[in-house]
Amino acid sequence: MATEIVRLEVARYSPEHDATPSFQSFDVPLRKDWVVLDALNYIKDKLDGSLAYRWSCRMGICGSCGMMVNGEPKLTCAAFLTDYAPGPIRIEPLRYFPVVRDLVIEMTDFLRKLHDVKPWIIRDAEKPLAEGEYLQTPAQLDAYKQFSMCINCMLCYAACPVYGLDPLFSGPAAIALAQRYNMDSRDQGAIERLHILSQHEGIWGCTFVGECTRVCPKHVDPAGAIQQYKLTAALEWFKSVLLPRGQQ
């Protein structure tokens, strides 16, 4: 029996030769256990070795293989070909990011934004090692665990029209990760982060479209994190107005 095939329309862009990207079609075997990333690897191995794309773990952990699959931001390692049969399946680089080549996007902007929100534990003073580790109860862990599942795959940025229209916006993942540390009982940097994120391009840039949460492969709920952050920021603002001297 002849193997079933499915057509992939893959965005190609060579910065040295092309002014704009174009699509190239490839026919690949439609195997039940293949995901879009397997099909791209098949193209790279058998059909056209010049295709450029990022990938690493193949199991939804590394966050490298995010692309637009039929216009939707997806981890290509988790997008089964059979779900898109009979095709064609259109593969494009993540939306709203500059394209370096083919399916590879430039992510420095995201990495800077991530760094700007200080996604690490901030302490006023570290306690001596002799006093042991910082303990947490299961409930304290539960408060931030969901936000800590982020794998920095940037699908939420590709789903966020606010980021597309205003590239200064800090964006869903960076704010969700800031919130991850704010909610951590060991952290004392919430006010420091609030000063950074209470600017217009921070949390207030978000208009709650909610697509970031819908496309997140790790169920982080960045939209929820941002709205909860807004609530905290508003309460802090009220406190600063009502208690000008009591404010930290």
Next chain:
Amino acid sequence: MSSAPRYTEHHPRWYRERVSTYWWLWRWNYLKFVLREISSVFIAWFVLVTLLQFRALSSGAQAYAQFQEWLRSPGILLLHLIGFAFVLFHTATWFGLAPAALVVRLGGKRVPAALIVASNYAAWLAVSAVIAWLVLRGRA
């Protein structure tokens, strides 16, 4: 906070796609968001109409009768029918989004989203019932 999108200093020519003016037509969720934003205009309109109603009421019986006449005109009726649909849409979509912003913990567990949505609807019904009672109590 980034003051401008910052990229690496030396780089090849990147391709940057301009966001289409019609990005909100790409998918239903985007369109729903834009409709929700537009619905705020109708919310503001109904607030204004209520204020105008108070003003007419305080200006005497004739002014109020004129105001009611204006409310009955076909154009205003149509506008208010459309406006009412938008207000319902506004309410339903905001109630649907409320659980994302409201994290309520009871007995160490997060209150389920459905319960938060339901309590919003319950509060809406209760407030509506009180207003209906205030308005209608003299008429029976």
